[in-house]
Amino acid sequence: MDQVNLDEAEWRKSTASGDDGQCVEVATNLPGIVAVRDSKDPQGPTLIFTRGEWKAFLEGADRGEFDV
Helix, strand or coil: CCCCCCCCCCCECCCCCCCCCCCEEEECCCCCEEEEEECCCCCCCEEEEEHHHHHHHHHHHHCCCCCC
């Protein structure tokens, strides 16, 4: 994937996130992609997913596919 410009990303985290800082932030306002980063390290690496990949992940989480 080409370099992605995240300057316009509007980062948000779940309202269920605690105050301990163990959160991820998601930006869904960028054309064609979803960006995910560690809220404790906002300047660190960012994971980039297509909208289809993100949808498949959320559906899998809803079905409990990642439960341990």
